[in-house]
Amino acid sequence: MPGSAPPLRRIGLFGGTFDPPHVGHLVTAVNVRHALDLDVVVLMVANVPWQKEGTRQITPAADRLAMVEAAVSDVRGLLPGRQEIDLGGHSFTADTLEVLAVEYPGSELFTIIGDDAAAGLRTWTRWDEVVERSHLVVVDRPGEAVALADDIDWTRVEVPRLEVSSTDLRARFTDGRPLDYLITQPVLDVISRRGLYGASS
Ligand code: ATP
Numbered sequence: 748m749p750g751s752a753p754p755l756r757r758i759g760l761f762g763g764t765f766d767p768p769h770v771g772h773l774v775t776a777v778n779v780r781h782a783l784d785l786d787v788v789v790l791m792v793a794n795v796p797w798q799k800e801g802t803r804q805i806t807p808a809a810d811r812l813a814m815v816e817a818a819v820s821d822v823r824g825l826l827p828g829r830q831e832i833d834l835g836g837h838s839f840t841a842d843t844l845e846v847l848a849v850e851y852p853g854s855e856l857f858t859i860i861g862d863d864a865a866a867g868l869r870t871w872t873r874w875d876e877v878v879e880r881s882h883l884v885v886v887d888r889p890g891e892a893v894a895l896a897d898d899i900d901w902t903r904v905e906v907p908r909l910e911v912s913s914t915d916l917r918a919r920f921t922d923g924r925p926l927d928y929l930i931t932q933p934v935l936d937v938i939s940r941r942g943l944y945g946a947s948s
Pocket residue numbers: 762763764765766770771772775859860861862863864886887888908909910911912913914915
């Protein structure tokens with residue numbers, strides 16, 4: 748209808764280093780999108796993941812973005828997020844939510860995190876702004892149940908629990924174990940084209 752307000756949109760923010768993106772990320776994103784009836788889930792690539800800095804070598808942000816673009820290009824409702832890279836510097840979810848609120852005015856924002864990340868929410872810079880600006884959505888990863896602060900209004904979503912991590916995948920590249928079915932083919936193509944993780948291009 749001309750002149751009518753655009754429908755309120757429900758936007759999921761699923762942030763990570765994505766070094767590399769894997770099926771655990773994708774299965775989580777599509778299932779949370781479905782469960783909460785989100786219009787889109789943005790897989791937001793951290794520019795400088797400050798909590799991981801100094802712990803290991805991190806693949807350049809442009810390469811991680813190229814992998815995420817490849818991962819979601821054929822998936823309805825998932826978008827690659829480059830806003831943290833555009834902002835530059837260290838990436839803080841509180842800032843990212845501010846950017847998304849401007850890009851999607853009037854929308855409801857949902858911050859999606861694995862329970863390992865959720866357990867550390869209070870170590871995040873301006874975590875209270877994250878709580879104010881978005882609904883917090885938690886998915887369980889395999890392993891010991893993680894205790895979450897009970898004064899935060901988490902929404903838990905059940906997704907298939909896949910014991911896949913980028914850390915394990917990087918080790919597989921190093922020691923030559925198979926990657927099949929853990930990373931999708933479009934991502935593997937980017938990895939070999941760009942010679943990432945020691946892959947020969
Ligand atoms: P790394 O091992 O390098 O930490 P990762 O596999 O944990 O990598 P991240 O980029 O750190 O991936 O994670 C981004 C987000 O995805 C986090 O909220 C994390 O909890 C979540 N996540 C990662 N792997 C899974 C998985 N297998 N199932 C559900 N959530 C996951």
